[in-house]
Structure formats: structure tokens, C-alpha cells
Amino acid sequence: MDLDPLMLSRIQFAFTISFHILFPSFTVGLACWIALLEGLWVGTGKWIYRSLSEFWTKIFALSFGLGVVSGIVMSYQFGTNWSRWSDTVGNVLGPLIQYEVVTAFFLEAAFLGILLFGRDRVPRGIHLMAACLVALGTVLSSFWILSANSWMHTPAGFEIRDGRYFVTDWWRVVFNPSFPYRLAHMLTAMFLTTSFVVAGISAWYLLKHKHHEHARLGLGMALGMVTLLAPLQIVIGDLHGLNTLEHQPAKIAAMEGSWEGGPRAPLILFAIPDPATESNRWEIGIDGLSSLILTHDLNGSVPGLKQFPPDERPDPRLIFWTFRLMVGIGLLMLAVAVVHLVLRLRGRLYSAPWFHRILVGCMPAGFVAILAGWFTTEVGRQPWVVYGHLRTADAVTPSLTGEAALASLLTFVVAYTIIYGAGTFYLIRLLGIGPADRPPLPDPLAPYGAPEGVQWIKRPMAAADEHGRAVIEPGE
Template sequence: MDFDPVLISRIQFAFVVSFHAIFPVFTIGLASYVAVLEGLYYRTDNPLYLRLSKFWTKVFAVVFGMGVVSGIVMAFQFGTNWSNFAYSASNFLGPVLSYEVVTAFFLEATFLGVLLFGRDKVPRGLHLFSACMVAIGTFISSFWILSANSWMHTPAGVEMVDGMVQMTSWTQAIFNSSFPYRFAHMALASFITGGFVVAGVSALYLLRGNHVETSKKALKMCVIMLAVVTPMQLLIGHEHGLNTFENQPVKVAAMEGAWETKSAAPLILFAIPDAANETNHFEIKIPYLASIVLTHSADGVVPGLLEVPADERPPVGIVFWSFRIMVGLGLIFIAISLLSAYQLYRGHLYDSRLLLRAYTWLIPAPFVAVLTGWFVTEVGRQPWMIQGLMRLDEAVTPSVTGWMALVTLIGYFAVYAVVFSAGVFYLRKVVEGGPDPIESDSDSEGSNARPKRPWSAVSNQLDEAPSAAGS
């Protein structure tokens, strides 16, 4: 029995990327949250911000380490499974991925050490600067990675010469047409992921009656942020969809489950796509809405999958359902965020046990939304490795067999299972411990804490004088 090397290599890369993607999307949002906490503590001296920063920095360090371990494998796979692609696109991808390492990874690694171990060893201003540099480093890293990924969807600034990508404009290649939308969409997804995890853990503490003051502070910050960011994500996602409709109409047709090109096209809410018979079963649809959303006209034309040959269509079922899961979760996020903001305004947020439980249930939901979003993006590009320039069967390593790819896939699965289990075990220990207790505030500020104000010192001496005289 033999296996298709292209299919197994695709499954292998999809598994590695999916496993890796859940860590950066969390660390980007969490690094920004830690930087905000450090800034608020520096400005206000409120020990609640210090305890929250210490706690979530521990979580960040664990997740960052897991992301580094899982991300290394992706670079190897370009050479082992997709060498034709790596060689052909090396003039663009080589420098871009190198820039990511030089400008982002080194920055994060250097200042993460100061953030983790330098609180009592460097001035507080430098410690705050380190937190900001780590947060900025995560965005720089995502900038280069998403630029490279977006270029594969909307290639620009290049031409193919004898099977090799030759650069004609670095500016057009880096800032290709889909990159701004993809970068904004991913940045907001990172804030939403970090916000719902922090809010979920804080809600869990409140339900248990643990770490009440720090949890109220964290939950309030997250609710305010999410009430702004989740509706913004809907708008950015819509603009991203319009850009995809312009550049990759076949992907949008798969997202919509549209087989025939139609004017006044309906929006299909539910269906069971049948690729073999090129139709849908059990459709539930809203008339005209797809045309209105995609063309801003009730009579607008929406292209269908039948416009291209069958071998140039993506797997419709995966794209169709992944898109609906992502959008459905996004609408839930908006509803929960706005309801929470309303309850916060009324002063009932911390008393609503049902709402608090909802946050604990939603902790894994943003990761599911991110993964399904990536499925739409990457599976929807098939069968192209570089849209319109290189197909998957042209990009795969010629010497790779199905069995070789399957064996390495099993190996990656086993190693990642160990890494994930160990990481989750340690994260559970960190979450169970929670932030530092209130009584440790005076000790936890460290030797570099700001000196007490003069009038506070005089007040302490006056309070101690009677007891000294009495002794």
C-alpha cells in the first residue's frame, strides 16, 4: 500500500502549523497585556498590577517556549518536504525569514531574559522597557511571517524566470495586497485570544473566591478591551473577505458554498456541500445577502466554483464549515463582550455567575476560531502553493515518498504530544497557584521599589515613638 506524498506532506505541514499557531496568537496578545500591566504599575505603584504582571509573565514564558520548540520544525519541513518550493522561492522567502530571526526573535529572546529575571536587578524603567520590547518583538515577528504567507496568496513584486522567483520590487512583495488585512486580522485575533484567556482564568478565580481583587482588576481590563476589539474584528474580517473576493474568488466561492455563478446570490447559512456532484444538500439561505455583502449590490455577481476545472478547486467541505465555525465563534465573542461591558457599567459584572462561567467555557474558543480561520486561508488556496505561479505537486520534494512523510508525521505527533502534555501540566500548576497573595506585596516589590515618600517615613517614626517611650 502506497500513500500520496503530496497529501501526506500537506497533512504533516498542516499538523505542525496548527500546533504551532496556537502559541504565537496567544503570546502576542499576552505580551501586550504584560507590557500594559508593567506600565500601569510603573505609573501608579498599585501592587495589583505587579502581582498580575508577575503571574502572566510566568504563563507567557511557558507558552513562548512551547511556541519556539514547535516552530523550529516548520523551517525544516521547507527543506525536507517542499524543497522545490523552498529553492524556487528562496530569493524572497530566504531574506524575509532571516529578517524575522534577526529583527524579532533576537529582540524577544534578549529582553525576555530581563523581563523574567531582572525585576530586582535593573531599574524599573528598564524593566518596563524590556516588557515593551518583548511585546514589540512579537509584532515584528508576525509582520515578517504574515508578509511571507500573504505573498503566497497574493504574489507581487516578482516574476518567474526558468522556475525561479526573481525579485522586481521588494516593496510590492513585502506589502502585497492581502498583507495589511491579514496582519490586522491576526493582530486583533491575538488580542481577542489573550483577552478571553485572561478573562476566563480571572472568572474562574472569582467563582472559586480566590485572588478576588486581582481577578476583578484583570477581568475589568479584558472586558473593556474586548468590547472594543471584537466588533473591530468583524469590520476587519469583512474587509479581508472583500480583498480575498478580489484576488482569490475561488476561495470565496468555497467559503460561500457557491457552485454556480449568480447575480442576486443568496447567503447560504447551512448546507452539506457535495463536491462529487457539484451541488449542496439541505440548503438554508438568505436571498440576495451574499451579493450585498460581497459586491454591495443586491444584483451583484458572485462567481461559482464551476468557473474553474475540478482540479483547481479547494476541498469545499473543509473551507465551507471552517468559515462558519470561525464566524459563529466571532459573533459569540461580540455578544459576550458587549453584554459584559453593559454589566460592568451597571455594576453587576462580578455578581453574574452565569456570565463568569461563560468566560471559563470560552477559554479554548479563540484557539478554535484561529485554527478554523487558518484552515479557510490555507486550504482555500489549494491546489496552489504560490497562487497562480506554483502548484502543490510542483512544490513537493521529488524524493519524498508517502511512507517517509507518514513516518515523520507520526514522529512529530509523538514528540508534540509530549511537549504539549508537559506544557499543559506546568501551566495548570501555575494557574492553580495564581498571583502572589496580598500579604506578600511589600516583599515582592524588590530592592528597586520606589522609596517611601518623606512624609510617610515621618509618620512611621511618630507612630513608633510612644511605644519606644513606654518600653
Template sequence: MLGLDAVDLARFQFAFTVSFHIIFPALSIGLASYLMALEALWLKTGNEVYHGLYRFWIRIFAVAFGLGVVSGVVMAYQFGTNWSVFAERGGDITGVLLTYEVLTAFFLEAGFLGVMLFGEKRVSKPVHFLATCMVAIGTLISATWILVSNSWMQTPAGYEVVNGRFVPGNWLEIIFNPSFPYRFVHMVLAAFISVSFLVAGVAGYHLLRNSKDAAARKMLSMAMWMAIIAVPIQIVAGDMHGLNTMEHQPVKLAAMEGHWENEPGAGVPLVLFGLPNMDAERNDFALEIPRVASLYLTHSWSGEVQALKDFPRDEWPDVPLVFWSFRVMVGLGMLMLLTGVVGNYLRHRGKLYTTPLFLRWAMLLSPAGFVAIVAGWVTTEAGRQPWVIYGLLRTLDAHSSLSFGSMVASLIGFLVVYAVIFAIGIYYMLMLIRKEPMGEMPEGGPGERNTPKRPFSATIESLDD
């Protein structure tokens, strides 16, 4: 069917579930730290606006956290069902790293989440703030171990090969593998930026309804400060990550740049637009700026980097997919930087909260950070192909014995179930977002009138409301 086999369907299934799942951990990481900042500001200043915003966003955090857990459980099972050779050969390293994530981050989050969601009126303010801090730290620890595992697959280090299995040789080298520090900083900043633009979009929605809304003004102000600070840092971090990729995964970088071959003395052009043609090994309809890529990759006017034709054809990734996903990520990053600059200019002019065009633009751009995250993951994961463990284990050698029919059935099941979960989750979040940020809450804090057995009970709202 369409030239696809069972392995192609297994790859698509994992890509689909990961792309769906990553949105919610990113939202949880960013929101947990935002909630920590809001509660700290409330305790320091006594300003009830910060307290109202905390109670507003904690409901959305509860939904995101619950959806993240639900959507993430199935991925671990796929290692065994669809990628058993990878699980057998790499499990002594990746399995242990995921176990560390459960033993540290998951237990920490589980231990303090209930206090954070339901304990505001049951414990002292310092204890409740401690719980919020522990949940925020837990999300960062979780991101650490997940990115250690994935980064090791991108740039393996510290391993030994024993009877065809990759076993630990040096855990420090495994954990601090060459790409991990760059990818960790890049991902955490992406989560913070994504949440800041979500907050800006929600603020824009409420300010269009009431330009005097103090809570919405505070949200937009904080979001624009985060944008103007974090996005430039992200650009620098992304550049450093790109240089690291050029050193350790040069064929991925060549695909990202659409760089097919070097011409002596011509440098590397920046390809603004083009249609990569893998059959003809060129970019069709290319719009290029000569030598610019040489400047930011080699800091030289005529510097060269390895091109796609320097590598065997069977080691190329899907060049059009990597090329365009990278440009989606970078393009959205530039739009977010421009929005931060314009927003703070309007702040300086005293018009940040009363410019309808900007407020509508903030609403339109609110999902941009999450789209950029998905595009970034497509770039890094598709760019690693044809390897599961880069340079060591090919994707075609890592799968289970799969039948085409079983993969079709499971893929359809995942598509249907995830579509339903995603639709309900987004609808529920939008319903919560429409509520006034400083609206009334039941006495006792989120979830007081419910039996606190699950994160969703902290939202109070029913889908029937």
C-alpha cells in the same frame, strides 16, 4: 492506505505542525502586549493589583514563549525535507523574509527577554518597562515578517521569474503585497481577542472561588473592555479581508461561501448551513437567506460574484473543509461579540463579578479565540489549494521526492512528540493559572532563586509541586 500518497501525508504533517504552532505565537503576541499594558498602568497608578497581575501572567508568557520556539523550529526544516522544489524556486524571496524575521524580531526578543523575565529587581523600573515594550514590539515584528512571507504566497507580487526561480524584482511590492495589510491586522487583532478571552476565563475561575478577588475583578473588567472594542473592529477588518480575497482569490471566496453558480437576477444567498457536495456540485440540506451575501460582498441587492463553476475543476480547493472552517471562525466570533455585549451590560448593572452563569460561560469560552485562529488558518491555507504559490506553483509540483513509508514514520513521530509537548505545556499552564493572582512571589521577582538560563525557569513552579 485510505487513498493517500506521500504528498498527502506531507501536506497533513505541515498542516498539523502549523496548527499546533500558531496557538503559541498568538498567545505570546497577545500576552506580551497585555503585560506591557499592565506594567504601564502599574507605573502610572502605583496600584499593586496591576503589578500582581503582571507577575501572574509573565509566568504563563514564559511557558507560551518556550513552547512557541520549540514547536516552530521544525517547520523551517520541513521546507527542505518535504518541499524542496518550493524551497528551491521560492527561497530567494521566502527565505530572505524569514531571515529578516530572525535578524529583527528574534534578536530583539532574545536581547530583552532575560531582562523582562528575571530583571525586575536588578534594573530600574523604566529599564524593565523598556524591556517589556521591546519584547512586545518584537512579537509584532515577528508576526509582520511571517505574514509577509505567507501573504506573498497567497498574493504574489514584485517578483521576476529567472530560470524557473522566483526572484525579487521590487521588495516594496513583495512586502506590501495585496493581502498583507489585511491579514496582518486580522491576525494581530485575533491574538489580542484570544488572550482577552483567556484572561476572562481565568478571571471567571478565580471569581467563582472568591467574588471579592480584586485581581480577578480587574482581569475580567479589562477583558470585557477589550472584547467590546476589539471584536467589532475585527468584524470590520474581516469584512475588508474578505473583499480583498474576492478580488485576488475569488475561488477561495466561492468555497468559503459555498457558492457553486450564479442564477441571473437571484443574487448570492448567505448559506447558513449546508453540506457541500463536490461530486454533485451543490450544497445538500442547505439553509439559505436569499441575497444577503450579495449585500455584504457587493453592496448590491442582486450583485454577483464569481462562483466555483466559473473556474476549472482542478483549481478548486476542498470546498467542505473551507466552507466549514470559515463558519467555525465566524460563529465563534459572533459568540465572543455577544459575550462582550452581555459582559458590559452586566457591568452596567453592577453584576459583572457576581453572576455565576456568566463566569462559567467565560471559562467555557476561554479557548474560543485560539480555536477561531486555527479555523481561520485552515480557511486561508486550504482555500489556497491546489497552489503553494497562488497561480504560479502547484502543490503537486512543489514537493520533494518522498517515500510513503518515510512520511508515515515521520508523521507518527511528530504526532507523538507534539502530543506530549502539548499535554505537558497545557498541564503546566493550568497549574500556573490555578495559583492566586496576587499570591506570594520570591524576593527578587520571577526566577530569582533559579539560574536564569531558559524562559521556563521564570515560572518558578515545578511539575512536581
């Protein structure tokens, strides 16, 4: 059997990036929430904010470390599996990735130590600053990575000389046509993902009658963020879709499962796309709704896959379903937001076990939606790695054999299973332990005194005998 190095390299990259994207999807929002909790602790002095921040900082540290490992491994593939791509577009994308390291990763690494180990060793204001700078670093990292990825979808500000890409306008490279929409869409998805994890863990504590005060606080804050962002994400997604329609119409046609296109196109709810016959089997649709969504006109014209050469079409069989999965989860999030508002207004938010069970079940929803959206975006770009300019088949390493690609893929599968299996196990243990319900005993050597809410208890010194041992009277 002949092993295709191109397909195996694509599978390997999809495997590693799917693992990697899970961690930033969680830690970006979590870092910002920790910074908010630290600000509330400094501003109010209430112990519960500090306790909750300490707990989620442990979760953040573990997730951040796992994300760094997967990111480093992923970057090596640029040279091993995709050397043609690296050589061709390195002048454009190399600096963007380097900017992420210099401005974001270094910022996170520099202040993460203060966030983790500076508690009670530096003034509260400095600790708060460290939390804010770590959060800023995670957002900056998303900025640069999404800028680089968006450029491959909507390349701009470059020229090609001797088969290589050179920058003519850095502003157009960084702020390429799809970047603002993709950045807003992805950051909102990250905050929603974190919110559902925090809400689910808090609901689980309420169901188990553990850490009640922390759970109420975490549940209320997380669901408040969901209620704010879930409808906003639908609006951003619509704008992102219109931008994709303008710059990548073939992707839109594949996402919609539309072969013919044209005016008054139906919104296909269910179908099995068949590229061999250029048609859909078992199709169920709503007449005109696709035109209304994509063009905001019931009679608007939308693209069809038959309008593009067969060798320039993305395969609709996967992205037709991943797109619907992403949209379905978005609607689920909106439904959770509505139910939350109703329960909060009725004063039953913290005493509705059925809703808490739903929230526990929804914890993975954000991760699944991000993976589904990422597959839709990346598979929908095919057969291009730089849309309209560089084909994926021309980006793979020429000397790479199928056997070598398969060996590296299997190695990654085994290594990731061990590393991330252990990481997940420890993460579940941390979540099971939960936050500290009581302030620790005051340390007389602590430079900033006892924690908020802890008071010294003055007791008379016990008498001692001639050997200096305490004399305890009966009954004491």
C-alpha cells in the same frame, strides 16, 4: 496500500503549524498586556499591577518557549518535505523569514531575560522597557511571517527566471495586496484570544473566591478589550473578504458553497457540498444575502465554483464549515461584549456567576476561531502553494517516499503529545496557583528597597545571654 507523500506532507505541515499557531496567537496579546501592566506599575506604584504582571509573565515564558520549539521544528520541513518550494521561491521568502529572525526573534530573546529575571535587579524603567521591547518583538514577528504567507496568496513584485522567483520590488513583495488586511485581521484575533483567556481565568477565580482583587482587575481590562475589538474585527473581516473576492474568487466561492454564482446569490447557512455532483445537499439559504455581503449590492454578482476549471478549485467540503465556525465565534464574541456592557452599566459585572461561567467556557474560543480561519485560508488556496503560479503538487520533495513521510508524521505526533502534554499540565498548575495576593517580605539587601505597599516594622531587639542566644520573656 500506496502512501501519497504529497498528502502526508500536507497533513504533517497542517499538524505542526496548528500547534505552533496556538502559541503566538496567545503570546502576542499577552506580551502587550504585560507591558501595559508594567507601565501601570511604574506609573502608579500599586502592587496589584506588579503582582498581575509577574503572574502572567510566567505564563508567557512557558507559552513562548513552547512556541519557539514548534516553530523550529516546522521550519525544517521546508527542506525535508518541500525542497522544490524552497528552491523555487527561496530568493523571495528566505529573506522575509530571515528578517523575522533578525528583527523580531533576536529582540525577544535579548530582552526576555531582563523581563524574567531583572525584577528588582534593574531600575523599574529598564524593566518596563524590556517588557515593551518583548511585546514589540512579538508584533514584528507576526508582521514578517504574515507578509511571507500573504505573498503566497497574492504574489507581487517578482519575476521568474529559469523556473526560480527573483525579487524586482521589495516594497511590493512585503506589502503585497492581501497583507494589510491579513495582518490587521490576525493581530486583532490574537488580542481577542488573549483577552478571552484572561477574562476566563479571572472569572474562574471569582467563581472559586480566589485572588478577588486580581480577578476583578483582569476581568475588567480583558472584557474592555473584547468590547473594543469584537465589533472592529467584524469590520476588518468584511474588508478582508472583499480583498479575497478580488484576488482569490475561487476561495470565496468555496467558502460560500456557491456552485453557480451570479447575481442575487443566496447566503447558504447550511449545506453539504458535493464536488462529485457539483451541487449542495440539504441546502438552506437566504436569497440575495451573499451578494449583499460580498458586493454590498443585493443584485451584485458573485463567483461560483463552476466558473473555474475542476483542477483549479479548492475543495469546499472543509472550508465551507471552517469559515462558518470562524464567523459564528466572531458573533459569539460580539454577544459577550454586549452582555459585558449591560452588566457593567448595571454594576453587576463582578457579581454575575452565570456570566462568569460563560466566560470560562469561552476561553478556547479565540484559539478555535484562529485555527478555523487558518484552515479556511490555507485549504482555500489549493491547489496552489503560490497562488496562480506554483502548484502544491510541484512543491513537494521529489525523492520523498510515502513511508518516510508517514514515519516523520507519526514521530511528530508522539513527540508533540509528550512535550505539549507536559507543557499543558504545567501551565494548568501555574493557573491553579494564581498570582500572589500579598507583597513578599522586604529584602534588606534589595538594591531598590521594599516593594510598594510594604513598610518596615520596627521592633526592639531581644536581650541575649552570655552565649549570644536571644532571651524570650514569657508571653512574647
